[in-house]
Amino acid sequence: MRDSDDELAELLGPPAEHVSPALHHALLRQTERVVQQRLWVRRIIQAIAVASVFMLGSGFGWWARSGNRPELATVDQQPMLIPIVVLVPVPGEPAISAPLPKPPPISATQIELRAELADDPAEVARLYRTAGDAFLRDQDYRNATRCYQLFLTQAGDSALLLTPTDSWLLTSLKNAAYKEKFHALAPIDG
């Protein structure tokens, strides 16, 4: 075993030191060239990447300026003025309230209907007189006469007194009713 181990030691022992300087330098140059090529390839790739980004940006800017972009909705820059009425009370004068909107006018027929539906006799008389005035304004003399007569019936003898607000038709009807009532009752001189 020992002889064979010595034989193996002779076969497998460390080789003689033999450094070839030429091989050393030649290999260094060859491998260094590969490293430098990698460096240049890396720089070229970086330059291409920067140029690509620049071109993309320029292209996008040209596209935006050429008007190809879709129309944007325009906003009206003019402000819309809305007038607002502000009531300022003047010192010493009564406050003026805003006039109430006038109610729609009631027709003479509607007034007469209210008179027919009312319960209070005084209210009934008043509404009949108002309806008569309304019919008179409409120049409906027949219905005006009818309503005035209903008024005089409802209101009693006190309504026969003439007032400044009586219309000409009502005045005439009051006179006739007065004559009929009181002259009829006057004794006959014989």
Place this chain on the structure above:
Amino acid sequence: MPHDRPNGHERAVRDAVLAGDSAAWRGWYASYFDRVARYARWRCGGRADLADEVIQEAWLTAIRRLKSFDPSRGTFFDWLRGIAANAVRNALRARQRQQKRTRQLVPADDACAPEPDSIATDQAEHVATALAELPEHYEAVLRAKYLDQLPVNAIADERGETPKAVESLLTRARQAFREAYEKANHA
């Protein structure tokens, strides 16, 4: 010869070389050229011409495939050594193919005795062929014993095994080498 331990420094050097740093590569080359050359000559049985061919192929392959070097799996020298071992096998196969293609001349009657240089050359080639045929763990223990000149205890510490296990491994490795050497000698 101390066994190299992987460290983060080699990863940084690798990245620098891949980025094109020539100075980093020169540093690595200077640190490992002699060790790779020594290993290549050992694997080639001492044949200088074969060893130079292997050294050249190993370094050119290393710089071209540097991206595949993974520092977490071993040291740079371990990786280089693996490349050199493959280069030895490739070189031996190429020479064997060339020898087969060479037309055999009719031997002369007065064939002269083989020259000492050719004996040494043949012996070296047989050693290289035998080593190339060994499994990796046999080659590793023979390398530690005969090239690195480590004692059995040191080999055991390096491998994490007992001295007795290393002795047993050495015995089997020597036997395997002898068989491969005899086979190459009679080929």
